[in-house]
Amino acid sequence: MRHRPSSSAGSAARFTAAYDAAYADVLRYVQRRVLTGAEDVVAETMTVAWRRVADLPESLDDARAWMFGIAHHCLLNHHRTHRRQEALGVRIAIVASGAGDEPDGADLAVSRLDLARAWALLDPDDQEVIALTALDGLTFEHAGRVLDISATA
Template sequence: MIRRSRDSPAVFRELYDRHAAVIYRYAARRAGDFAADDVTSETFLVAWEQLEAYDLDREDARPWLFGIATNLLRRHHRAEAKMLKTAAKAASREAMADDSDRIAAQVDATAATGRIARTLKSMAAIDRETLLLYAWADLTYEGIALAMDVPVGTVRSRLNRARRALRTQLNLEILDETENDHGRLAAAPRNA
């Protein structure tokens, strides 16, 4: 059949019809149905291209076809392993980047929380309580006035003082940090 296939593509189709199903089953067991279609068609494409190299002393073409399919499956598995390795590395880099972003955000949040806590501690107790009732208890001005038994105008003035203290203190600390960073940058040696 191989000898006749060299002269007639129709005979090669007989070879395909006779062996395609077993090649497909073999490939499907090794690589799954999705890859089996490609491996089967590629096996017969390679066989067609290498018809001249086939040893005509061999009576059965199946070992030759399975050899081609095995080589294609090896190539498929290497390509798949390389792709999975690349995907794993990319995912790892993304996870590390996500982790470093998350850690940086946590550090920033911790620093900001510390600045806010210091500012709240330095505030007059009555202003701090008013601010916390507004921010944490989510009370309206009227609700705070009822809770503290003071007029709404008093709540407004206490919140105004508390906000101003926060703004002033936080801006000063941020400016101090920026100046320290600039000082460190200016003191750092420059590479040419």
């Protein structure tokens, strides 16, 4: 079936807007989950998204979550293909709210160690939900869509 130029141009514009809104966040999402090849996984994600542009949600927030879902599935494929399991890395960014609030080196090291231990005790599915909501800024509803679960789960 041949697309009309206006619908093709409209699809391209919608995809470009969604790509611009999601690319950097999707790349960070993938980089936290693989040691190498993050750019390849994101390229695959965007290729799949372009092929499925007819399914692209109208809302930019929904389109962003949709792309995270595609990236999630591309990551699963990446892990299956390379037969390795990657540990989810946690990056902690501390923004001091004012002078005197910044922890010293020892306190910071203890906090990071405590967080790393707590993180390791979590089920990988729970890690994924926390990462999508706290680190990637998705709503519970959007995170649920990415993981194919309900927002309350």
